[in-house]
Amino acid sequence: MADLLSGALKPRYQGQKADLAKALPPRWDLYRNDRALAGVVQTSRGCPFDCNFCDVIQYLGRVQRHKPPERVLHEVQALYDLGYRQINLSDDNFTVYRKRTEVLLEALADWNGKDGREPVGFLTQMSIDVARHPDLLAACSRAGLRTAFMGIETSNIEALKESRKRQNLRIDLVEQCEKIVSAGVSVQAGLMVGFDSDDLSCFERQRDFVMSLPVINFRVAVLVAPVATPLYEQMEAAGRIVVEPSLAPSTSAIAHTNIEPAQMTREQLTEGAMWLRAELLAxxxxxxxxxxxxxxxxxxLPHLVPAQTGGPSVKxxxxxxxxxxxxxxxxxxxxxxxxxxxxxxxxxxxxxxxxxxxxxxxxxxxxxxxxxxxxxxxxx
Structure with a gap:
């Protein structure tokens, strides 16, 4: 920026991955905060897992980098002062490094609902293998981290194998979900259809699987292959990538996949996913x-229960x-x-x-x- 302002802009700048310990806090005071319901703090970048359809590791890396707890608390306090009582810890996998997560959760627990502050509800993303660590789940609840998005994806074991979703294998997904929810962490789940091992029966199978879970909200998606992922390379080599300008993702509808499915047409996959979504919302x-x-x-915990007295907040x-x-x-x-x-x-x-x-x-x-x-x- 200094070169730009001085008229000495070079043709190329080669950057490195950001050091989160030196990251400047966002200037949320310049934002129209009346337009937002929840604040955002990023506490890490990267994910060590190897799901073949995920492009996170392509641009953020597989070596996770962490923001120091004191910097996280500084950003959380700034959002609190602006009126936020819901804050998203915007991590791709918040709990994958247990010791780091425990330290951060302890700091949040010491801050949340203390010294006259109202309680804040935190939400984040984590993987279902957190169910193996009851102490970590208890720490989440103590900190006020009550909601987590998890990529459950499917009950189809063959699909989990082909997508390299190894953390979801060799476990009872229903039992693990119940452990997480019983520890005080609500699950929002990603659900996916269109794997090579999925046939036209997968939609009803996924519906029946969902009905066994203590989970309300699901994000239903068809399998897609983002550029630069192992799945894209695999599908491109097989001549199964479809290039269409209409394949832009949508948050309100289920778009066509950019893959030619193995056991159904693309249209059948889209229709089946829309049917599944409607069934889950019925x-x-x-x-x-x-x-x-x-x-x-x-x-x-009692001190993290929002007060029911007084009028509703603007948010x-x-x-x-x-x-x-x-x-x-x-x-x-x-x-x-x-x-x-x-x-x-x-x-x-x-x-x-x-x-x-x-x-x-x-x-x-x-x-x-x-x-x-x-x-x-x-x-x-």
Whole structure:
């Protein structure tokens, strides 16, 4: 930047991977924070795993780098001062280096809900093998880290093998999920279809698998091959890569894969994934999962339970508007009533249940309109 400002810009600059110990904190004070519901702090970069469809290791590396706890706390405090009470620890695998994670969680636990501060809910990404470490899960709950996205992907063992998702092999995925949730960490799960070992029965199999989990929210995706991944190289060598300008990813719909599937057409894969997503969002399927979730989830520590007194914060308004709108829908009103009853039975879980409900209702609204039931008056 100095060269640019002085008119001495060189033709090429060769950088290195950033040292997170020297990283400057983001200037969130310059941002329109009224437009955001959750803050973000990145505490590490990179992932040591080798999933063949993931491009993280291509641009962030397989040697994970860590930001010192004191710098993390500085950024967390800055976001707290700006009104954030939900903060995403934006890591690709937060718990993969246990000793580092334990030190950071201890620092967050000493900060969160102490010295007159309101409790903050943290969320992050981690792998399901964290279930093998109950002490680490307990530390997550003590720190207020109550939500984690996990790439569960599939119950198809052959698919896990072909994708090199080794951390999900040789374990009971249902049992591991229940261990994590019972320790007080809610799971948001990635679910994937379209592996070479998947045939047209995979969609119903995935639906049945999901219904055995204490998990509310899923991100359903078709298998794609990002450029520079081992999967892309494999598919390109086999002549199975499809290049189309319409393959840009979408957060509200399931796009076509850029791979020619082995046991179905690309169109069948997209249609099957959309069917699976609609099935998982159907109120008659999500209500039993809410009940399973409430039975399983470990409670929050009392000092980390958000206060229910006073008016709603500015950042709660979008959720209240969402609840109001969805209460006019016959189907989702049943889900809202279910969660209200579960919250009354389990007051220490209310914040977790409401967060899961907000995410669910948002996903339900983002479905194609034909997948939702028409809105009706509340009296009806």
């Amino acid at each position: 109120p008659e399927n999500v209500i039993p999962r809410f009940e399973h979730y409430a039975r399983t989830l470990g409670p929050r 709660a308004h979008p959720f209240l508007e969402l609840f109001s709108q969805m209460a006019r829908n016959r189907a989702t009103r049943r889900v809202i009533e279910c969660v209200r009853e579960l919250s009354e039975e389990n007051p220490l879980l209310r914040a977790d249940l409401m967060q899961a409900l907000g995410m669910y209702l948002n996903s339900y609204m983002r479905q194609p309109s034909e997948a939702r039931q028409p809105m009706v008056g509340v009296a009806q």
